[in-house]
Amino acid sequence: xxxxxxxxxxxxxxxxxxxxxxxxxxxxxxxxxxxxxxxxxxxxxxxxxxxxxxxxxxxxxxxxxxxxxxxxxxxxxxxxxxxxxxxxxxxxxxxxxxxxxxxxxxxxxxxxxxxxxxxxxxxxxxxxxxxxxxxxxxxxxxxxxxxxxxxxxxxxxxxxxxxxxxxxxxxxxxxxxxxxxxxxxxxxxxxxxxxxxxxxxxxxxxxxxxxxxxxxxxxxxxxxxxx
Amino acid sequence: xxxxxxxxxxxxxxxxxxxxxxxxxxxxxxxxxxxxxxxxxxxxxxxxxxxxxxxxxxxxxxxxxxxxxxxxxxxxxxxxxxxxxxxxxxxxxxxxxxxxxxxxxxxxxxxxxxxxxxxxxxxxxxxxxxxxxxxxxxxxxxxxxxxxxxxxxxxxxxxxxxxxxxxxxxxxxxxxxxxxxxxxxxxxxxxxxxxxxxxxxxxxxxxxxxxxxxxxxxxxxxxxxxx
DNA sequence: TTGGGTCAGATTGTCAACAATCTTGACTCT
DNA sequence: AGAGTCAAGATTGTTGACAATCTGACCCAA
Numbered sequence: 001x002x003x004x005x006x007x008x009x010x011x012x013x014x015x016x017x018x019x020x021x022x023x024x025x026x027x028x029x030x031x032x033x034x035x036x037x038x039x040x041x042x043x044x045x046x047x048x049x050x051x052x053x054x055x056x057x058x059x060x061x062x063x064x065x066x067x068x069x070x071x072x073x074x075x076x077x078x079x080x081x082x083x084x085x086x087x088x089x090x091x092x093x094x095x096x097x098x099x100x101x102x103x104x105x106x107x108x109x110x111x112x113x114x115x116x117x118x119x120x121x122x123x124x125x126x127x128x129x130x131x132x133x134x135x136x137x138x139x140x141x142x143x144x145x146x147x148x149x150x151x152x153x154x155x156x157x158x159x160x161x162x163x164x165x166x167x168x169x170x171x172x173x174x175x176x177x178x179x180x181x182x183x184x185x186x187x188x189x190x191x192x193x194x195x196x197x198x199x200x201x202x203x204x205x206x207x208x209x210x211x212x213x214x215x216x217x218x219x220x221x222x223x224x225x226x227x
Numbered sequence: 228x229x230x231x232x233x234x235x236x237x238x239x240x241x242x243x244x245x246x247x248x249x250x251x252x253x254x255x256x257x258x259x260x261x262x263x264x265x266x267x268x269x270x271x272x273x274x275x276x277x278x279x280x281x282x283x284x285x286x287x288x289x290x291x292x293x294x295x296x297x298x299x300x301x302x303x304x305x306x307x308x309x310x311x312x313x314x315x316x317x318x319x320x321x322x323x324x325x326x327x328x329x330x331x332x333x334x335x336x337x338x339x340x341x342x343x344x345x346x347x348x349x350x351x352x353x354x355x356x357x358x359x360x361x362x363x364x365x366x367x368x369x370x371x372x373x374x375x376x377x378x379x380x381x382x383x384x385x386x387x388x389x390x391x392x393x394x395x396x397x398x399x400x401x402x403x404x405x406x407x408x409x410x411x412x413x414x415x416x417x418x419x420x421x422x423x424x425x426x427x428x429x430x431x432x433x434x435x436x437x438x439x440x441x442x443x444x445x446x447x448x449x450x451x452x453x454x
Numbered sequence: 455t456t457g458g459g460t461c462a463g464a465t466t467g468t469c470a471a472c473a474a475t476c477t478t479g480a481c482t483c484t
Numbered sequence: 485a486g487a488g489t490c491a492a493g494a495t496t497g498t499t500g501a502c503a504a505t506c507t508g509a510c511c512c513a514a
Contacts, residue, residue, distance in 0.1 A: 016299070017287070017467095041496070051469045052496090053280065057287045060244070064291020066385065072243070073475050073496060088380040091330070095322040103318070153315045158293070159386055244497090268466070278499045279466090300466060300505050457514085467504065474497065482489080 015048055021058035023048075028067050028078055029161070031168045035080040039068070066162050081166040083218070083226045090215035093163040094208050096156055097144065101191055101207035103151035105200040113150055114196060120146060121192045128185045136181055143188060147195070147207075180217065187213070242275055248285035250275075255294050255305055256395050262307040266295070293389050308393040310445070310453045317442035320390040321435050323383055324371065328418055328434035330378035332427040340377055341423060347373055348419045355412045363408055370415060374422070374434075407444065414440070 015023070024044075027033050039059070041052045048055070059076045062068040068076040081089070109117070120143050127136035148160050187210035194203035242250070251271075254260050266286070268279045275282070286303045289295040295303040308316070336344070347370050354363035375387050414437035421430035 014468095018297075018299075040494095042494090053468065053470095056496090057284060060284045060287035061291040064288040070245075075496060085381070089382050091380065092323070092326065092382050092386065095326045096319070099319065099322045153318065154312070155316050155319045155390065159319065163382065241498095267464095269464090280498065283466090302466060455514105457512100459510100459512085461508105461510085463507085463509105465504105465506075468502085469500105471500095472498085475495080477494075478492090480489100480491090482487100484485105484487085 014050055017054045017057040017061070020044070020048055020050070020054060021061045024058060024062060025065075025067060028062075029165065029168060033078045035078050038075060038077045041075065067165060079165065083221075083223075086166045086218055086226075087215060089163050089166055090211070090218060093160065094211040094215065096160050096163060097148070097211050098204040098208035100148045100151040100153070100156050100160070101195060102200045102204035103153060103156075104147050105195045105198055105203035107150065107152060109150060109195070117143075117146060117150075117192060117195065121188060124185055124188060128181055131181075133181060136185075140184070140188075147191075150195075180213075183213070184210070241277055244281045244284040244288070247271070247275055247277070247281060248288045251285060251289060252292075252294060255289075256392065258395055260305045262305050265302060265304045268302065294392060306392070308453075310448075310450075313393045313445055313453075314442060316390050316393055317438070317445060320387065321438040321442065323387050323390060324375070324438050325431040325435040327375045327378040327380070327383050327387070328422060329427045329431035330380060330383075331374050332422045332425055332430035334377065334379060336377060336423070344370075344373060344377075344419060344422065348415060351412055351415060355408055358408075360408060363412075367411070367415075374418075377422075407440075410440070411437070 024033075024039070033039070041055050041059075044055045045052045059068060059070070063070045063076060067079060069079045070076050120139055124136060124139045124143065127133075127139060144160075148157055151157075187206060190206040191203060191210065194200075194206055251260075251266070260266070268282050268286075271282045272279045286295060286297070290297045290303060294306060296306045297303050347366055351363055351366045351370065354360075354366060371387075375384055378384075414433060417433040418430060418437065421427075421433055
């Protein structure tokens with residue numbers, strides 16, 4: 001991967017441990033690394049053009065954040081989840097996304113924020129009309145990220161990042177398969193309306209129901225999807 | 228602190244980075260280190276009898292877990308929270324504790340688990356009757372820990388650990404001051420009953436109300452408590 | 455006094471070398 | 485063939501030494 005080399009190593013001279021941690025985090029969250037994949041200190045040290053110590057420290061940060069798993073004398077690997085764990089995590093995601101929706105509805109959103117939410121909703125509507133699953137998934141991700149951001153609560157953002165890790169493994173946001181796309185978008189409409197009209201209870205309830213429906217989707221996946 | 232030296236350094240030969248991280252974590256959570264206090268690599272390296280690298284890696288883990296704050300070229304310090312941050316975190320804690328109560332109520336608790344919960348409740352009752360704030364605080368902590376454990380969801384345990392960090396700073400669980408002790412315990416009774424009788428909705432609602440009331444307490448603290 | 459400059463000590467940042475451990479594959483013996 | 489053994493290579497664990505940076509005290513001039 002030579003172009004990757006250029007973007008990461010050649011850019012700023014000698015990236016700090018934090019920069020490396022962020023780069024690795026992005027790769028894990030975007031699915032660049034597969035779950036269970038082992039990360040080799042030396043390889044990454046060479047790729048980033050630094051000593052092994054810096055890579056080790058980046059590893060430790062990500063272990064603390066729960067993205068990587070550490071085994072003594074074997075190094076780190078991208079954390080892997082069983083179906084039960086994913087369902088547990090999904091349950092947690094349910095209340096956190098619900099809280100984010102509530103907080104967004106409680107806040108006085110700025111005109112720009114309201115527009116951003118409406119625009120995102122409109123793009124999802126178009127994607128559903130065009131039956132474009134890819135586009136819908138993209139916008140769906142933005143939609144949830146937007147709401148979490150509007151909540152204005154740093155910890156929720158952190159926690160949701162972590163709670164979304166296992167979803168990457170399934171490539172697509174749960175419940176966004178072709179058949180469930182229209183239903184998912186109906187949920188979105190209920191949430192969008194509740195937030196824009198300032199109804200916290202309704203926003204939280206709608207979001208929780210929405211996420212719960214997605215988790216149900218995970219429960220129904222065949223065993224093969226979990227190795 | 229010479230006796231501390233003995234308990235940590237002299238015990239097992241050369242503690243690993245993880246052991247050091249755990250030891251530091253305990254000190255932060257138990258108030259052994261004050262918020263804002265700077266931790267010096269060399270000091271700790273000598274105390275534990277290891278090189279600086281191991282201490283640095285322990286630091287990085289704790290930064291990832293949100294216990295320590297890192298500043299480039301200045302090292303780490305025990306993380307300090309503003310009142311706003313504490314309220315944001317409290318809000319998150321509200322839904323997480325609520326979910327834990329719900330999951331505990333949804334599960335079929337074993338006889339032992341039911342007894343443990345009842346016993347804890349009884350001890351709190353006695354503490355209230357005896358007007359023993361110290362004892363009530365201790366049992367209150369056990370009570371919440373017990374419920375989180377009964378939820379059987381690893382991630383909630385992790386998240387709640389993190390969300391409870393800023394409370395340590397205030398020495399006592401919020402809402403457990405002498406005057407609010409009876410009210411706090413009335414809440415506990417509602418929660419205990421809902422869990423033992425298998426009423427998830429009631430358990431979650433009661434727990435959320437309980438935690439929210441505690442957060443209100445934080446909002447009313449004088450500015451001096453936040454430095 | 456006050457503002458700024460500068461220097462020494464303290465502390466963190468970084469690496470490369472060596473030690474310890476694990477993994478792999480070939481080899482042997484039954 | 486199968487199981488056990490061993491050695492070589494790969495990878496992680498650890499440290500000490502040196503470089504870079506920050507902090508605070510001191511000094512001097514306006």
